[in-house]
Amino acid sequence: MESDSHFAWHRFLTLAEFEEYFHSQTPTDAFKLDWLNQLSTKDMNFTRVELDLLYGSIVTWQNPADKSDRRSICYYLSPTELITIGLSEHVVSLIEPFETTTPFEAFYALLSLQMNTYFSGIDAFETELFLRQDELRGSIDENSLDSIFGLRDTIENWSDLIVPFRELVLAGPEAFVRQSTYTDALPYRLAEKRVERLLMLIEHYQKDIEVLLDLSTTVSNFRGNEIMKALTIFTAVATPMMALGAIWGMNFKNMPELDWKYGYASSLFLIFLTTGGIFYWMKRRGWLGALVRMPNKKSQVKK
Secondary structure, three states, X not given: OEOOHHHOOEEEEOHHHHHHHHHXXXXXXXHHHHHHHHHHHOXXXXXXXXXXXXXXXXXEEEOOOOOOOEEEXXXXXXXXXXXXXXXOXXXXXXXXXXXXXXXXXXXHHHHHHHHHOHHHHHHHHHHHHHHHHHHHHHOOOOOHHHHHHHHHHHHHHHHHHHHHHHHHHHHHHHHOOOOHHHHHXXXXXXXXXXXXXXXXXXXXXXXXXXXXXXXXXXXXXXXXXHHHHHHHXXXXXXXXXXXXXXXXXXXXXXXXXXXXXXXXXXXXXXXXXXXXXXXXXXXXXXXXXXXXXXXXXXXXXXX
């Protein structure tokens, strides 16, 4: 199945059509055979680079929740031929403004068009990220880590999609090193710029997410320390009461304190005295305040 004469070297095929096309050729092309074998056994990104030849498959979409649910484009590129599997012929109308004259230019025009569709998805992710940042500034609760991990999974999914495009941008000059003018073509330069911009955005948002994750972890650790501190203080303050209560709760026959007229009052006084003494001592040591003292906002306001 061939497109119009302007793109006579570009074939839009299905896998079954390519198998029929391949077996009709004589002699058999070893690289096309390898490509066909790879397509039959793999459902993922793979790139093969030979001199004046580039072929493989690139995933253009995958479900973040189930990465086995994906769509891909298969390509076979030589100086005189471009074969794609997974594209329809209406793509020709999208390529025409690039005025491509070689298979190389048409292929990178296709990559440029595909990458251009990702910016709207990245923008939607950016909006979601900013919303989560605003929410986390207000409070960080037990659901915060789940929210941050969800953001990280999403941006990692975007990274998994874009990095193979970066590989193809690097593989083009390697495969067609003898055609040095290829890399000066507009479609190639556009693909190069778009993949750089996408990776820049992904790297920036990955750093933002790592900051959110560090903040959430720090706050969680701080709260855990505060809880342990409160329990430790309670145990220390309650120790005299529990110790003295345990002593006078014994069942020995010879306990002279049990016969004292003011034994009960004396025991209460001793319990309150030791408890208050421990509390006062800890307060003097500064152990009852917050673990981390935050600056007073009012003191920061310049008069």
